[in-house]
Amino acid sequence: MAVLSASGLAPTLALLGRRWVVLPLMPLTGSVLAALAATGYLATGGTFLGWFVVLAVAGTAIAVVFWVRRPDHRPWRRPLLSWAPGQLWLSVVGALGAVAVLGACAWCLRGLATPTVGFDARALWLMRGGWFLQSHHQLLVKMRIPDIPLVQSVYPPLVSATTSLAWRVTGDQSQRLAVVVIALLNSCAVITASWALVEAGRSAALRLASGDGGRRPALVSRGAASGPALPTGAAVVPMVVGVVSAVLLVFVAFGITEPFATNGYADPIWSLAAVGAVAYGLQAEASRANLGVTVILILVVGMSKDEGLATGSLLIVLVALRGVVTMAAGERRRRWWHPVLIGVAELVAIGAWPLVVRIVHARGLTSNYSPARLWASRARASYDGMTPYLHVLALAIPVAVVGGLVLSRVRRRSGLANDWWAWTTLTGGLVAVIWAFATGTVAIKPWLEGTVHRVTEFPALAGWWIVATWAVVAGCSLAPGAAEPMRARRGTVGSEPADVVDGPVPLAEPLSSAVGE
Amino acid sequence: MIIIGAGVVIVGLTGLGVQAVRGNNTVSSQRHAAIMHDAAVDNAFYRCLDVQTRSLVSPGEPVWLVAGSFGDLVTLIKGVGNWVTIADRLSSAQATVELRDNVAGGQTCLGTVVVAKDTTPHHGGDRVRIGSGASVPGVGPPPAPPL
Numbered sequence: 001m002a003v004l005s006a007s008g009l010a011p012t013l014a015l016l017g018r019r020w021v022v023l024p025l026m027p028l029t030g031s032v033l034a035a036l037a038a039t040g041y042l043a044t045g046g047t048f049l050g051w052f053v054v055l056a057v058a059g060t061a062i063a064v065v066f067w068v069r070r071p072d073h074r075p076w077r078r079p080l081l082s083w084a085p086g087q088l089w090l091s092v093v094g095a096l097g098a099v100a101v102l103g104a105c106a107w108c109l110r111g112l113a114t115p116t117v118g119f120d121a122r123a124l125w126l127m128r129g130g131w132f133l134q135s136h137h138q139l140l141v142k143m144r145i146p147d148i149p150l151v152q153s154v155y156p157p158l159v160s161a162t163t164s165l166a167w168r169v170t171g172d173q174s175q176r177l178a179v180v181v182i183a184l185l186n187s188c189a190v191i192t193a194s195w196a197l198v199e200a201g202r203s204a205a206l207r208l209a210s211g212d213g214g215r216r217p218a219l220v221s222r223g224a225a226s227g228p229a230l231p232t233g234a235a236v237v238p239m240v241v242g243v244v245s246a247v248l249l250v251f252v253a254f255g256i257t258e259p260f261a262t263n264g265y266a267d268p269i270w271s272l273a274a275v276g277a278v279a280y281g282l283q284a285e286a287s288r289a290n291l292g293v294t295v296i297l298i299l300v301v302g303m304s305k306d307e308g309l310a311t312g313s314l315l316i317v318l319v320a321l322r323g324v325v326t327m328a329a330g331e332r333r334r335r336w337w338h339p340v341l342i343g344v345a346e347l348v349a350i351g352a353w354p355l356v357v358r359i360v361h362a363r364g365l366t367s368n369y370s371p372a373r374l375w376a377s378r379a380r381a382s383y384d385g386m387t388p389y390l391h392v393l394a395l396a397i398p399v400a401v402v403g404g405l406v407l408s409r410v411r412r413r414s415g416l417a418n419d420w421w422a423w424t425t426l427t428g429g430l431v432a433v434i435w436a437f438a439t440g441t442v443a444i445k446p447w448l449e450g451t452v453h454r455v456t457e458f459p460a461l462a463g464w465w466i467v468a469t470w471a472v473v474a475g476c477s478l479a480p481g482a483a484e485p486m487r488a489r490r491g492t493v494g495s496e497p498a499d500v501v502d503g504p505v506p507l508a509e510p511l512s513s514a515v516g517e
Numbered sequence: 518m519i520i521i522g523a524g525v526v527i528v529g530l531t532g533l534g535v536q537a538v539r540g541n542n543t544v545s546s547q548r549h550a551a552i553m554h555d556a557a558v559d560n561a562f563y564r565c566l567d568v569q570t571r572s573l574v575s576p577g578e579p580v581w582l583v584a585g586s587f588g589d590l591v592t593l594i595k596g597v598g599n600w601v602t603i604a605d606r607l608s609s610a611q612a613t614v615e616l617r618d619n620v621a622g623g624q625t626c627l628g629t630v631v632v633a634k635d636t637t638p639h640h641g642g643d644r645v646r647i648g649s650g651a652s653v654p655g656v657g658p659p660p661a662p663p664l
Contacts, residue, residue, distance in 0.1 A: 052530075110544065110545050111548070113548055114553045115564075116551075116555075116662060117560065118662050122563065122662075127599040130599025131599070141603055141605045142603060148598075148603070166552070241526060241530070244530060245533055246529065248530070248537040251536075251541050252536045253538050253540070254541075254544050255540020255543040256540065258543050259547055262547065363622035384564075392532075395532045399525060399528060399529060399532075402524075403525060406521045407522060409520070464536065468533060470525055470529055471530055471533070474522040474524075474525035477522025478523060478524075480521060
């Protein structure tokens with residue numbers, strides 16, 4: 001984990017600035033570098049570790065060049081601690097939230113006390129980690145030879161590559177070590193996604209406290225002139241709800257993903273990272289830092305599993321779409337290609353592995369389809385199989401409907417985007433899974449029995465995320481004046497101090513398009 | 518709106534709370550004695566196969582994995598697939614490696630042993646060797662871990 005974090009430190013800091021969320025994201029960035037190293041090794045040879053070192057050094061060098069050219073983005077430019085009253089308040093809530101989320105995660109990791117290694121983990125995810133440590137010729141043999149009955153060896157490499165790195169660095173090529181490292185990575189993804197709720201609560205409370213243009217002094221206690229206003233009374237409710245829901249989401253996430261969160265499977269890492277990408281990329285206010293978090297998480301999603309590749313591609317399209325439609329009209333004409341370019345770069349990164357396994361003629365690339373006349377019955381069976389794992393929708397849908405009808409104005413004032421972005425991702429993920437079940441050739445009943453609880457992890461987690469988000473928004477409604485129409489106002493209140501540098505979307509400025517709320 | 522907002526907060530946090538309790542119970546259930554026992558047996562079984570295979574072939578020695586049955590081949594790959602060197606074709610392998618099930622005696626992995634057959638005259642022709650160095654008492658297969 002130290003090597004993963006060290007390799008991911010500079011790129012993550014360059015993307016995000018100095019923030020709490022950098023801490024859980026560093027190892028995830030390192031795992032992305034490991035996955036890219038595995039891709040490069042499979043494509044061209046050399047050594048896996050050599051590729052990793054080159055990529056880590058390159059990532060750090062690019063970050064340093066970025067800081068040299070943009071001194072205002074250097075993370076050390078602002079003091080380590082800021083004692084302006086508003087910022088101190090932010091830091092206190094942030095620290096409380098961080099401790100609570102971290103404690104919940106540590107408690108949930110007690111499942112690691114049982115030294116379970118999952119079936120697929122032993123048969124594929126962790127075993128393939130050893131392949132990247134063998135010679136390039138042997139790697140190609142193992143990827144190609146048809147006598148090995150593992151068609152899934154063409155799945156994206158992030159979990160296996162991280163395993164390789166852990167084995168190579170420690171010299172301990174044990175399944176146990178790999179399971180622990182992957183479980184810690186899963187925890188980093190959980191912390192990152194849950195942290196978005198803490199941030200949403202903090203941001204919403206400060207927006208509500210400050211966004212009325214100073215007409216309601218009873219709501220706020222003004223801090224330093226340059227710092228954010230200090231919420232008091234009912235205005236702190238969103239902060240409290242954000243922290244509480246973040247902690248609860250940690251337990252929910254582990255409940256949904258266990259035992260796979262602690263037995264080496266790849267399903268939790270992509271599902272949890274996808275929820276985080278929805279949170280930062282499609283729900284949180286637009287800022288450079290949130291976009292940076294989103295990029296890292298989408299790369300984790302797309303490099304972890306085929307289902308993640310499909311969902312990650314959808315996320316890339318939606319994030320780019322949101323980036324374009326939320327631009328002011330004039331800016332959109334000039335800079336529409338910025339979010340598109342970022343999306344294309346992400347697609348290239350997550351598409352590299354699927355391209356390479358085709359180039360090297362790995363086994364398991366041919367797809368067979370069941371007869372079309374069976375698709376309806378197989379889709380129906382898939383629906384029936386998935387239903388028991390998606391009961392959250394029975395809560396999330398009515399909450400979203402009520403929220404959409406009654407709390408939309410509050411949601412806009414709180415700075416959170418329309419939840420249809422999250423619903424679109426959730427639906428897209430479900431459709432992709434049902435399509436795979438409906439058109440596949442494997443007997444549907446055993447297939448569902450063996451996989452449905454894992455492939456529904458993302459939609460279930462996304463459903464709970466939507467519930468938690470509406471709880472934070474509803475917490476805002478308890479603050480007096482929350483539903484008053486917004487006034488256009490410029491400022492940078494509502495996020496971590498580093499956002500002053502990042503230049504978040506101007507506070508309470510009406511967005512240019514309803515679809516981009 | 519405040520009433521509805523309060524209702525959404527209560528409903529949302531209650532739902533999350535109930536599911537969080539269920540999640541916590543799910544995590545706790547991973548520490549159930551039966552699950553811990555099954556995991557220990559599973560790990561011991563695959564470690565046993567690993568040790569027995571290492572007693573027969575070295576990591577750099579190209580071998581060919583033979584399928585007595587599909588299940589045995591998957592089991593063998595799970596046990597040694599991360600380090601064994603697989604020949605690109607049978608003729609270039611120095612030995613074949615397979616599992617033999619339902620073997621009586623003490624030096625087995627839940628009744629299974631690893632068997633290597635040398636394929637080249639240089640290595641002794643069809644000489645058959647049985648893996649050694651580790652054993653797990655009982656009869657297999659080990660309890661199936663969750664899919």
